[in-house]
Amino acid sequence: MMPKITCIVDNTARRGSPFWGEHGLSFHIETDQGCALLDTGRSEAVFLHNLGLLGKHPRDVDALILSHAHYDHTGAVDVVLSLYPGLPLFASPEILRPRFSRREGKYKFIGLSLSREELDQRADLHLSATPMEVLPGVWTTGEISQRPEPQGRSEHHFVPDGDGWRPDPYQDDISVVVETEKGLIVVCGCCHAGLLNTLAHVARTFHRPIVAILGGTHLLDAEEAYLHHVANVLRDTYGAPDLYLNHCTGERAYAILANALGDQVHPCPAGTAWPF
Ligand SMILES: [Fe+2]
Numbered sequence: 451m452m453p454k455i456t457c458i459v460d461n462t463a464r465r466g467s468p469f470w471g472e473h474g475l476s477f478h479i480e481t482d483q484g485c486a487l488l489d490t491g492r493s494e495a496v497f498l499h500n501l502g503l504l505g506k507h508p509r510d511v512d513a514l515i516l517s518h519a520h521y522d523h524t525g526a527v528d529v530v531l532s533l534y535p536g537l538p539l540f541a542s543p544e545i546l547r548p549r550f551s552r553r554e555g556k557y558k559f560i561g562l563s564l565s566r567e568e569l570d571q572r573a574d575l576h577l578s579a580t581p582m583e584v585l586p587g588v589w590t591t592g593e594i595s596q597r598p599e600p601q602g603r604s605e606h607h608f609v610p611d612g613d614g615w616r617p618d619p620y621q622d623d624i625s626v627v628v629e630t631e632k633g634l635i636v637v638c639g640c641c642h643a644g645l646l647n648t649l650a651h652v653a654r655t656f657h658r659p660i661v662a663i664l665g666g667t668h669l670l671d672a673e674e675a676y677l678h679h680v681a682n683v684l685r686d687t688y689g690a691p692d693l694y695l696n697h698c699t700g701e702r703a704y705a706i707l708a709n710a711l712g713d714q715v716h717p718c719p720a721g722t723a724w725p726f
């Protein structure tokens with residue numbers, strides 16, 4: 451069976467569908483070996499409503515993967531672990547680092563709301579900076595340690611550093627790789643490590659062609675010239691994989707990629723299922 455990947459939460463919902471939209475991200479990944487969630491979106495109301503539209507309850511999944519700590523990806527972890535105590539949970543160990551957003555000089559906590567102790571008690575916790583096989587054929591990328599290309603940064607994101615602050619290094623940022631007969635599907639959370647850095651890491655680690663990329667690519671602040679570079683690399687290095695872009699991709703990035711790559715580029719609001 452070809453894996454079936456459904457966007458459960460995105461900033462927007464598919465037109466005419468019963469899915470709800472909310473700033474955040476979650477994907478449901480189903481293979482013939484089981485199913486996994488990537489992220490939980492922001493609120494339990496939207497997450498549970500949209501997951502329920504698939505006829506699913508959190509107890510029906512075999513694993514939860516967290517792409518990174520931000521609240522718009524981990525906001526419903528608490529309720530998921532209440533509904534499914536002991537759920538296998540996969541993430542980078544760096545997900546435990548507190549993270550903040552600075553606006554007008556004020557720092558607001560935007561990280562994971564659960565501590566290491568709570569996660570140890572309530573989940574079957576798997577934290578590793580190296581790739582982990584979550585289900586047969588479904589992997590975490592592990593840490594994207596080589597980042598020669600620009601990262602998917604926000605000028606607002608900071609972590610505490612001694613008595614002060616420093617820009618968030620986004621070491622927690624991972625994506626998911628799903629193996630299919632045709633090649634690899636890369637499912638991204640926010641891609642703070644940078645889309646091209648993530649793809650190069652996947653190519654080095656998994657040695658198979660990338661046939662599709664889904665999720666948030668954090669190109670919303672990228673310069674126009676860089677977006678053309680991304681389009682060229684996607685076409686020339688990766689053979690123009692299918693792109694299902696959402697969340698933090700940005701409208702300008704979407705337009706430039708769609709103009710350059712045509713029918714390969716699709717939106718991916720909540721309720722989008724791949725393959726159609
Ligand atoms: Fe995000």
Ligand SMILES: [Fe+2]
Nearest residue numbers: 518520640642
């Ligand atoms: Fe994020």
